[in-house]
Amino acid sequence: MEDLSNSDGNYDLGYQPSPSFVDQNDQSIPETPGYSTLSGESFVYGRTCSETSAFSDPIDDHSCCSEASTSHWPPTRSMAQNQAVLSRLGTKQQGNEDEKQLDYLESLELELEMMKDRFAKLLLGEDMSGTGKGVCTAVTISNAITNLYATVFGQNLRLEPLNPEKKALWKREMDCLLSVCDYIVEFTSKSQNLSNGTALEVMKSRPRSDIYVNLPALRKLDAMLIEILDSFEDREFWYAEDGSVSSNSSRTGSFRRVVKRNDEKWWVPVPCVPPCGLSEKASKHLRHKRDCANQIHKAAMAINSGVLAEMEIPDSYVASLPKSGRASIGESIYRFMLGTEKFCPDYLLDCLSVASEHEALELADSVEASMYTWRRKACIKHSKPSWGMVKELMSDVDLSDKNHILAERAESLLFALKQRYPELSQTSLDTCKIQHNRDVGQATLESYSRVLEGLAFNIVAWIEDVFFVDRAVTTQE
Structure with a gap:
């Protein structure tokens, strides 16, 4: 009980309790996902009292210590898991950059076709037969x-x-x-x-x-x-x-x-x-x-x-x-x-x-x-x-x-x-x-x-x- 009261005090100060403090027999509180969903358009780091960070470690019953930690930062996940999340984020950002590059190349192609059309009309004098009967430049x-x-x-x-x-x-x-x-x-x-x-x-x-x-x-x-x-x-x-x-x-x-x-x-x-x-x-x-x-x-x-x-x-x-x-x-x-x-x-x-x-x-x-x-x-x-x-x-x-x-x-x-x-x-x-x-x-x-x-x-x-x-x-x- 003394440990639990200490954890309540820390929670009032802004500390988010670990899921191990929640009674597993109590089904009224849903489990928190181990990572948040990232948008494909932009990366937004959001944190509320009911969610954990996308970079936090999932916690089981055996990982909790007898006393609440005095640190306000949750335990971090392993290096391999962090690299996996960053890899997924980098892939999405790379996809956006590829789409922008394709749009830019398409615009350049349209401008090139337009310049070809203008150049051809100037040379032909608007005479598509090519017999030299067109108007002057x-x-x-x-x-x-x-x-x-x-x-x-x-x-x-x-x-x-x-x-x-x-x-x-x-x-x-x-x-x-x-x-x-x-x-x-x-x-x-x-x-x-x-x-x-x-x-x-x-x-x-x-x-x-x-x-x-x-x-x-x-x-x-x-x-x-x-x-x-x-x-x-x-x-x-x-x-x-x-x-x-x-x-x-x-x-x-x-x-x-x-x-x-x-x-x-x-x-x-x-x-x-x-x-x-x-x-x-x-x-x-x-x-x-x-x-x-x-x-x-x-x-x-x-x-x-x-x-x-x-x-x-x-x-x-x-x-x-x-x-x-x-x-x-x-x-x-x-x-x-x-x-x-x-x-x-x-x-x-x-x-x-x-x-x-x-x-x-x-x-x-x-x-x-x-x-x-x-x-x-x-x-x-x-x-x-x-x-x-x-x-x-x-x-x-x-x-x-x-x-x-x-x-x-x-x-x-x-x-x-x-x-x-x-x-x-x-x-x-x-x-x-x-x-x-x-x-x-x-x-x-x-x-x-x-x-x-x-x-x-x-x-x-x-x-x-x-x-x-x-x-x-x-x-x-």
């Missing part, structure tokens, strides 16, 4: 970036984070397509002093100036757009498809029956907001992201316009120019452009009342064709054989010449038209430049800026749709 890269954008963002018509797989696909393949710009360089002279004091001029390579300036900016804009989409993981609005708002019982009814709007793009999902409208915090977040996307859109559009302006005008477009710019834009626009002393393009656009995007694109094509017709007439007295000299000749043209004035006003009208209709498709000249371009660096910058410009414009439009719904619901309430 610049057009191939431009088409590849455009098709990749359609694959990743073509079905993403909502303000929500991009699918992780598509995000990884976009980053991986864009890195591959943009890597060609790392090898487009220009050489500049640099002074170098030798150890004996002799000064030498050596040629040093660096990225071409247009790539050096624009490519890092486009990468930054790309990351900012992905960040904007990721910020809408937790949102107060949701989307209804095919007239159904949600399976949630608190969101009953269809937004299409509540608010009527002219849905020209019927395939775009309809945003829905709570009955009381968006909270002030959600509205502020939407306004901030809309402003950011709008600035990104302007920056991408400026880069795209600059790259297109630097591309050479194809001879096929020059041959198709009208002989008279007056006949191209029409009598009424011609009289307005020439008859006023101070030309206001925005006022002219208000008077024209362009009703659709198709009409705006036709007007842009005619104004652009007239602009180059008048520029050619203004420079015709120099009689230079190459159309590429027009930019240099414009500095020598008399500023009071009528053709020069009309060309400058046509350019301002075209700029105002593109600013008023930012979703306007590419003009005939832009399309012709892209198709006949042979500069790989310009093709990469143009296509990259064009797809980012489209994504930024879509984000702004989606946010405007949410605000439209919020205003309609608030007004109805």
Whole structure:
């Protein structure tokens, strides 16, 4: 009894009694297993009052001493048993490492197959017959970036984070397509002093100036757009498809029956907001992201316009120019452009009342064709054989010449038209430049800026749709 009381005192102090102190005839207390089960994913060392350690020794009736041990540590198992447990643990950890290694090898194999596909298309010029009738490398890269954008963002018509797989696909393949710009360089002279004091001029390579300036900016804009989409993981609005708002019982009814709007793009999902409208915090977040996307859109559009302006005008477009710019834009626009002393393009656009995007694109094509017709007439007295000299000749043209004035006003009208209709498709000249371009660096910058410009414009439009719904619901309430 004295020994048993001593063991009870030790148990109160945190000592776990050996199973030998438990009466074997008493079946109310279950036997403790000799070792704990180890998880295959992680090893957790857990100990409670009813369990022994995984490394403790099983104890029988003859192994107990007459007095309770004063040590708080249970007896340890033999070295051979410990080695067996550690061997089983090491086997499971080795299995996990093997699975990770297999996953890594599979990802490398997928990237290798992707690079083979890209390399083959670049060499063949998208001509799978191999007869050499494919397009040039610049057009191939431009088409590849455009098709990749359609694959990743073509079905993403909502303000929500991009699918992780598509995000990884976009980053991986864009890195591959943009890597060609790392090898487009220009050489500049640099002074170098030798150890004996002799000064030498050596040629040093660096990225071409247009790539050096624009490519890092486009990468930054790309990351900012992905960040904007990721910020809408937790949102107060949701989307209804095919007239159904949600399976949630608190969101009953269809937004299409509540608010009527002219849905020209019927395939775009309809945003829905709570009955009381968006909270002030959600509205502020939407306004901030809309402003950011709008600035990104302007920056991408400026880069795209600059790259297109630097591309050479194809001879096929020059041959198709009208002989008279007056006949191209029409009598009424011609009289307005020439008859006023101070030309206001925005006022002219208000008077024209362009009703659709198709009409705006036709007007842009005619104004652009007239602009180059008048520029050619203004420079015709120099009689230079190459159309590429027009930019240099414009500095020598008399500023009071009528053709020069009309060309400058046509350019301002075209700029105002593109600013008023930012979703306007590419003009005939832009399309012709892209198709006949042979500069790989310009093709990469143009296509990259064009797809980012489209994504930024879509984000702004989606946010405007949410605000439209919020205003309609608030007004109805």
